[in-house]
Amino acid sequence: MKKKSRFKTLRTLFFSMLYISAFTFGGGFVIVTLMKQKFVDKLHWMDESEMLDMTAIAQSSPGAIAVNAAILVGWRMAGFAGMITAVIATILPPMVILTAISYCYEAFAANRYVALVLRGMQAGVAAVILSVVFDLGGKVLRERSVLSIALMVLAFAATFVFGVNVVFIILAAALVGVFSALRAGKGAAK
Numbered sequence: 001m002k003k004k005s006r007f008k009t010l011r012t013l014f015f016s017m018l019y020i021s022a023f024t025f026g027g028g029f030v031i032v033t034l035m036k037q038k039f040v041d042k043l044h045w046m047d048e049s050e051m052l053d054m055t056a057i058a059q060s061s062p063g064a065i066a067v068n069a070a071i072l073v074g075w076r077m078a079g080f081a082g083m084i085t086a087v088i089a090t091i092l093p094p095m096v097i098l099t100a101i102s103y104c105y106e107a108f109a110a111n112r113y114v115a116l117v118l119r120g121m122q123a124g125v126a127a128v129i130l131s132v133v134f135d136l137g138g139k140v141l142r143e144r145s146v147l148s149i150a151l152m153v154l155a156f157a158a159t160f161v162f163g164v165n166v167v168f169i170i171l172a173a174a175l176v177g178v179f180s181a182l183r184a185g186k187g188a189a190k
Contacts, residue, residue: 001108006078006081009077009079009082010081010082010085010138012043013073013074013077013078013085013089013165014085014086014088015089016038016039016043016089017035017070017073017074017085017086017089017090018089018090018092018093020034020035020038020090021066021092021094022089022093023094024066025121025124025125026121026122026124026125026128028058028059028064028065028066028068028069028131029065029128029129029132030067030125030129030132031065031069031090032051032055032058032065032066032069032115033070033129033131033132033135034129035051035070036046036051036055036135039051039073039077041043044148045073045076045077046073048139049139050076054069054072054073054076054140055069055110055136057072058071058072060170060174061120066090067087067090067091070083070086070087070089070090071083071086071087073086074086074087085171108157124163137152140152146177147166151173151176155169155173158184
């Protein structure tokens, strides 16, 4: 990659992640949705299936999903420098906001209007998460893979009906994926 082109990629990555992180409320899944819109739909730096894989890896890795996703996207786009750039841009806005809030905590905690704004944001976050579910779930349904559809339905039932911890669901899905890949590899080797 040429030096000028690499700088342009790093600059675009930094300001994209800074913007997404600064204006995203609601946690990792919301930021992943906006990352998909930016890096898949707008910039075409990766395809949807690659972003879906990165989301799965980011969620199953320890730490904040937003930072994990930033690490993966940054590494994919510009190696180590991209990873560092994306992580700094992702953690900078929350650090600045939390520092400012910590100085004014008493005023924020007791302010009725701040509480109402945060309650309103919860509705927006729910809408964004539903958008992710329909977008990524629709992709799984379009693939028409019985295993993927069954895994999606079972994961939903395990979480919302039976209250199974998400960590166990992720581990079980990972095991199913590993065994499925091994089985497919053995079938291709014959």
